[in-house]
Each structure stands twice: as structure tokens, then as C-alpha cells.
Amino acid sequence: MTTSTSARSEAQGSPTWVLWLFGIALVVLFIWLWNTANSAKSTAEANAALLAQPQVELDYLVGGPTRFPEEFQEAAEDAEIENFASEEFLWTTALISNEGLGEVQDITLTVDLPSGAEPTVLASLPSFGSSVDVEPAEGGLEIDLRDIGDGETAMVFLGYDRGAVPEEVSVNWARSYEALLGSLTVEADDVEETLFGRGV
Amino acid sequence: MMGFENLNLRKEALSQGASTGDAKLAGLPGKGTLQVWRGQREDVLRIVGTWRLEDDSGRLGKVREALADSKAVVYDGVLDDPAQADKKRVRAEVYVTSIGSYQRRTEDGRTYCFVNFVPSDPEGVAGWRKLLT
Numbered sequence: 001m002t003t004s005t006s007a008r009s010e011a012q013g014s015p016t017w018v019l020w021l022f023g024i025a026l027v028v029l030f031i032w033l034w035n036t037a038n039s040a041k042s043t044a045e046a047n048a049a050l051l052a053q054p055q056v057e058l059d060y061l062v063g064g065p066t067r068f069p070e071e072f073q074e075a076a077e078d079a080e081i082e083n084f085a086s087e088e089f090l091w092t093t094a095l096i097s098n099e100g101l102g103e104v105q106d107i108t109l110t111v112d113l114p115s116g117a118e119p120t121v122l123a124s125l126p127s128f129g130s131s132v133d134v135e136p137a138e139g140g141l142e143i144d145l146r147d148i149g150d151g152e153t154a155m156v157f158l159g160y161d162r163g164a165v166p167e168e169v170s171v172n173w174a175r176s177y178e179a180l181l182g183s184l185t186v187e188a189d190d191v192e193e194t195l196f197g198r199g200v
Numbered sequence: 201m202m203g204f205e206n207l208n209l210r211k212e213a214l215s216q217g218a219s220t221g222d223a224k225l226a227g228l229p230g231k232g233t234l235q236v237w238r239g240q241r242e243d244v245l246r247i248v249g250t251w252r253l254e255d256d257s258g259r260l261g262k263v264r265e266a267l268a269d270s271k272a273v274v275y276d277g278v279l280d281d282p283a284q285a286d287k288k289r290v291r292a293e294v295y296v297t298s299i300g301s302y303q304r305r306t307e308d309g310r311t312y313c314f315v316n317f318v319p320s321d322p323e324g325v326a327g328w329r330k331l332l333t
Contacts, residue, residue: 056302
């Protein structure tokens with residue numbers, strides 16, 4: 001008699017226990033699904049933000065032909081200059097890198113030169129076979145860099161005639177190369193970057 | 201004023217774990233930090249600053265104008281110095297080294313503006329006790 005009662009209660013209790021377990025499993029599954037969906041949404045939003053963000057890095061460095069020999073050679077060839085006496089100039093290099101995830105188009109580099117210096121300009125551009133267009137602008141130069149693809153870098157070499165550079169600047173060029181520059185500005189449709197020199 | 205070599209301050213500051221706080225540059229409200237980089241003997245290696253415009257709507261032109269016309273401007277905001285347990289605030293004259301802005305390629309086309317700077321008198325900032333506000 002006792003045995004049969006216990007068996008009946010087990011038979012009646014067992015479905016309840018299973019239902020509880022099933023319910024808990026459902027809740028856990030729902031939380032997991034919700035978290036996964038939220039995480040995927042956040043990742044997608046972050047990726048979309050990255051894709052939508054144009055990023056151009058601008059640097060101004062001392063040196064040119066010795067520091068970047070291959071690119072300089074290529075730039076001199078594009079400009080159809082042979083036996084270029086680069087040692088007669090004091091060089092700086094502007095690096096324009098596209099560090100975003102899409103092409104940056106119609107890029108212009110404006111060089112503000114309050115010192116009145118007139119540097120020789122050579123450029124190594126990522127776009128194939130491109131010679132650089134340099135136009136005089138108010139107080140400096142405007143250089144058409146065309147388009148720069150993602151991960152690519154354009155180099156613009158600015159060579160200042162040694163004879164025209166003040167002696168106090170030329171004697172320690174590595175430390176005073178910013179003295180002739182007012183500013184460099186890279187401008188495209190949706191991005192603008194300005195780097196200030198020490199020229200006044 | 202330091203040279204340009206490897207001077208991507210915003211990236212460098214962020215890679216150093218800089219956290220920004222409310223800061224004014226040339227009187228304009230935004231978020232920023234002036235970060236002191238120290239060596240193993242707590243000597244000052246560099247002091248660099250980065251700031252971004254908090255509300256960019258329609259004010260980018262004004263920012264560029266204000267910062268480009270007068271390169272020496274006042275930074276009033278967070279000083280992040282590892283030699284100090286807590287972040288302090290500082291008011292110091294700084295030179296703007298670069299201004300960058302970009303517009304997101306989205307429908308809202310929101311514009312973002314970042315400014316990098318260095319103190320005009322690094323010694324003054326290194327001796328930060330004089331400058332804390």
C-alpha cells in the first residue's frame with residue numbers, strides 16, 4: 001500500500017519538476033539569445049562607425065632623399081628630373097596617410113609659408129603614374145594629391161634651397177626645420193587636418 | 201616647442217591610457233587631458249595634450265579660427281600625471297600643434313574636431329604644483 005502511494009506521488013510530481021527545469025532552461029536560453037543579439041548589434045554599430053569615419057594622418061618630418069630613397073627616386077622620375085642635385089637643398093617630407101577604411105578623394109595639401117620660402121616640390125603619390133600639380137596660393141602653395149586609398153600614403157618632398165635658408169636655421173636643420181613652415185593643411189570632402197609649424 | 205616627429209598626440213595619449221575630462225581650450229568647452237609622461241625615475245619625458253570639441257554643431261569654423269589665429273591659448277582642464285594618485289586640474293598656456301576634423305559618412309553627417317597641443321612652458325607644467333586650480 002505504501003509503495004503504491006509513493007509511486008503515484010512520483011508519477012504526479014515528476015512532470016512538475018520537469019516543467020520547472022524546462023522553464024529555467026527557457027529563461028537561460030532567452031537571456032543568452034538576447035545578449036548575443038545585443039552584442040552583435042553593438043559590433044555592427046561599432047563597425048559601421050569605423051567605416052563611416054574618414055581618417056587622414058598628417059606628419060611633417062625632417063629629411064627626404066636619404067630618409068626615403070625609393071620614394072624620392074620615384075618622385076624625381078615622375079617629375080622627369082634626371083641627375084637631380086638633391087644635396088643642394090634642405091629637405092622636409094610631408095606624409096599624408098589614409099588610415100581609415102575607405103578611399104579619401106580630391107585631397108589638397110596647402111603649404112603655408114610665411115617665411116616667403118619657395119621650396120622645390122616633388123611627390124610620391126599612391127595613384128599610378130601621377131605627376132603632382134603644384135599651384136601658387138596666397139602665402140604658399142597648393143598641391144593636388146588626388147585620391148588616397150585606405151592604407152596608402154602620399155609623400156610630398158619640400159626642398160629648400162640652401163642658399164636661401166637663413167644660416168641660423170640651416171646650420172641645425174634637424175632641430176629647426178619647422179621654422180620655415182607656417183602650417184600644412186590636408187583637405188578633402190569630409191576631412192581636414194592642419195599641422196602648425198613655427199614659421200611666423 | 202617640440203618637433204613634429206611621431207607627434208600623433210591623440211593616438212599616443214589614448215594608447216597611454218589617457219582618460220579625458222571636462223576641459224576648456226581657448227574658452228571653448230570640450231573634453232581633454234594634459235598628460236605628463238614620466239620615466240622610470242619619475243623624470244618628465246614629455247607633456248602632451250589632446251582636446252575635442254564637445255558639441256560640434258556649427259562651431260567647427262569658430263574653433264579653427266580661434267585656434268589658428270592665436271597659437272598660444274589657455275587650456276583649463278584635467279592634468280593626468282602618473283606621479284599623482286588622483287587626477288588634478290590645471291590652467292596653462294599651450295601651443296596648438298594640430299587640428300583635425302572629419303565628417304562621418306552617414307546621413308547625419310556629424311562633424312568631429314580634435315586638437316593636439318603642448319605646453320608653451322613645459323617646465324611650468326612639470327612643476328605642476330604652481331598651476332593646479
